[in-house]
Amino acid sequence: MSLWVDKHRPKDLMKLDYHKDQAVRLKSLVQQSDFPHLLVYGPSGAGKKTRIMCLLRELYGSGSERLRQETMHFTTPSNKKIEIMTVSSNYHIEVNPTDVGIHDRVVIMDLVKNVAQTHQIDSAGQREFKVVILNEVDDLTKDAQHALRRTMEKYVSTCRLILIANSISRVITAIRSRCLTIRVPAPTETEIASVLHAVCKKEGLSLPSELAMRIAKSADRNLRRALLMCEACKVQHYPFTSDQKVPEPDWQIFIRDTAAMILSEQSPKKLAEVRQKLYELIIHGVPPDVIFAGLLKELVCNCDMSMKCKIASYAAQYEHRMRLGNKSIFHIEAFVAKFMAIYKKFLEEALGDVF
Amino acid sequence: MLRPSKGKKWFKPVFDLDDNLPAKKIALDSPKVKSQDDVKNLQFASNTNIFNNVRDSNWMKNFDPVNIEDLAVNNKKVLELEEWMKNTCLKSNNNILLLSGPVGCGKTASIQTLASKYNIKITEWITPLDIEYPSEYGEYEFKEPQTKKFLEFIINSANYTSLVDNNSCKLVLVEDFPNIFMRTPAEFTEVLTQYKQRAKSPIVFICSESHTDTKNTSFNLFSSSLKEQFQIHHIMFNAVTLTGLKAALKRASAIMNSKFSSTYNNPTNEIIDSVVNSSGGDVRSAILNLHFACLKGSTCNLETSIIKEKESKSKTTTRRKKNVSNKFMTLGKDQTVSILHGVGRVLNPKETVTENGHKTLTHNPKDIIEQFLSHPSSFVNFLHENYLPHFSGTYDVDEAATALSDADCMLAEWREQICQEYGLYTAVSGLMLANKSPVPAWNPVRGPKNMKVIYPTLQELSLLDPNVLYKGKTLVTDYSTYHKIISS
Secondary structure (H helix, E strand, O other): OOOHHHHOOOOOHHHOOOOHHHHHHHHHHHHOOOOOOEEEEOOOOOOHHHHHHHHHHHHHHHHHHOOEEEEEEEEOOOOOEEEEEEEEOOOEEEEOHHHHHHHHHHHHHHHHHHHHHOOOOOOOOOOOOEEEEEOOHHHOOHHHHHHHHHHHHHOOOOEEEEEEEOOHHHOOHHHHHHOEEEEOOOOOHHHHHHHHHHHHHHHOOOOOHHHHHHHHHHOOOOHHHHHHHHHHHHHHOOOOOOOOOOOOOHHHHHHHHHHHHHHHOOOHHHHHHHHHHHHHHHHOOOOHHHHHHHHHHHHHHHOOHHHHHHHHHHHHHHHHHHHHOOOHHHHHHHHHHHHHHHHHHHHHHHHHHHO | OOOOOOOOOOOHHHHOOOOHHHHHHHHHOOOOOOOHHHHHHHHHHHHOOOHHHHHOOOHHHHHOOOOHHHOOOOHHHHHHHHHHHHHHOOOOOOOEEEEEEEOOOOHHHHHHHHHHHOOEEEEEEOOOOOOOOOOOOOOOOOOOOHHHHHHHHHHHHHHOOOOOOOOOEEEEEEOOOOHHHHHOHHHHHHHHHHHHHHOOOOEEEEEEEOOOHHHOHHHHOOOHHHHHHOOOEEEEOOOOOHHHHHHHHHHHHHHHHHHOOOOEOOOOHHHHHHHHHHHOOOHHHHHHHHHHHHEOOOHHHHHHHHHHHHHHHHHHOOOHHHHHHOOOOOOOOOOOOOHHHHHHHHHOOOEEEOOOOOEEEOOOHHHHHHHOOOOHHHHHHHHHHHOHHHOOOHHHHHHHHHHHHHHHHHHHOOOOHHHHHHHHHHHHHHHHHHOOOOOOOOOOOOOOOOOOOOOOOOOOOOOOOOOOOOOHHHHHHHHHHHHHHHHO
């Protein structure tokens, strides 16, 4: 039994549910003999990976779907042994270079070199290049990105890179200009609802359209999350009712609790408690930018318009700094402290007016 | 001295007496009889200028301890060492002893003094150069591996008695470890096994401890399992205490007075105090500093610097004790502050009011950052972990947190050295200035939290397709919650 998300993933470019215009263009791109490096970007759960897998199938046929998992070993210049998980078929290899942290440069250089130096055996029937898929390119270190730029040029004849990113603002311009950038926007709520209906139909279930809309709304335009929510709903309560509870991600609840703590009391002692909560979120792998967004959303609910502006601008400032810095906790904490200061001042002034 | 001919290799170590001989003479004879070197020193000194004496390579030996009472080491440690020596050397066991401690705490001196007391002959290994000179025909000799040389040396010197020496007890001393053991500790185990089987005398290893673990031989080479396997006795020396140092310096100044009055000025108590304070428990450097401070001819220079320092300090500091410890600025080691101490200074900023009503911080932020320039980010992490309990006002915390956030941005720029300094400065002075009403309570200092992210594994999420590469982030944000519900 596999999850609906994986089970009902479209395998053909022509069977995609939305952005059909783009799919046609991708198909015609593949049918041409030449094919540049690609940089596919868009928010999480928009269908980037689905499109890329469809593209590979279009390129190489069903052979690209026979996947196997492999652990590769690399040695850094400082003689540290690192290993990384890869998934590959005969025609492509996929890897998350950010899994190895600051050693991502070694992985990129060695992996691309290895792939590029081995030629396809039966070049007659197939394309003469292999494909390397790199995930989370925007989280690569600058060092690795520059290494990527050089390898891209060097091995262009035998290997094509497909880079996946959430936002290209953190990808260096040199890479952006060497790739064909393809944006995959998040699906709209109606698009998500229609996908949910289609999946439920395949599963032989009937889904009330109100529930589909509610799931689509709470999924934050993330199709993956919407499908998971829908399946979870089915497990919790079937037959569906239009007013049944849609389970939220647990980290979202956790962030909401944290925001409530911040609003309840503004003192250094409370900040210390909030910090423990933040540590917990970060250690469990919730991305810091998601924490920032979640906190901001919850905190501004209790503010008037002028304060909302102020707080949002501070949040933007600290989030930007977090991108520049190393330790995300410093900046989230600074934002919380800033909010506490502003909110406390506001409360004190409000109290002063009463008397 | 007595260098053997090159061909007879096994013979060499036994005769290698170079430096030990003169030292032994002082030790064996009563203190009043001077060794050749000393006589030479005196003649030079009394004859002409002081410079000859300074250049003499052996002048440090003048101050070597003669009796056990002269040692600046803690009495109990000396007793422990003496016990071991009595038990093993005199009974000719082949036990192994490991002596460790910070530099200049008297490890070698203790061994040598005790050895001379019990008439034990010490043979020390000194790692030879690997490069050998070509023979007459321009060919290079076959080089023996370092391990083999080392093993041969220690076993030969443990088993064979020197011809010029009629002592019966022997002791092998290793202070200078061949580099090969740092790379392959397994070979060291092999050497020790061989030694245990074949040798008839005890062996002593001396390791200087440094603050960083990576360079710590006693930790890297002598693992606890190794110590158990060979029943190595481990004696740890601490840095010399202030009283111990003072006693040692008094003794040195007495020697100065009695023997070298032409070379040295009589050290005043003040000079001795400042030498003690600036040496940080290191006898060797203390003696060096004393030598430098008391040299005739250079005194006027030093004295002015001392007085100047005193004047400037007495304005700002309230406590007299601190004055003395800071006095020696041109000599000795830097005054070191531990990281916890530094954190305390930043988080409990103390203010002093000067005569004209200005408020200044007791500990200048600039002085604090100078101590931690070599590892700015770890210091800032310490500050971040500990600053909250010291703050009482919400507005103050806001300022402090912003300062830390600024500092982190600057520290992230590792390509510019100056950015590291600015980052540290921003964090330190930001925290010190923001804290307008510090909480007086004592708070334990905690180490920075390990922020390694732990993503859920595929084993935990059994429903996922094993042949798809999932991203850690999406596993956390999307899959983990719903996987729990769906699989239940």
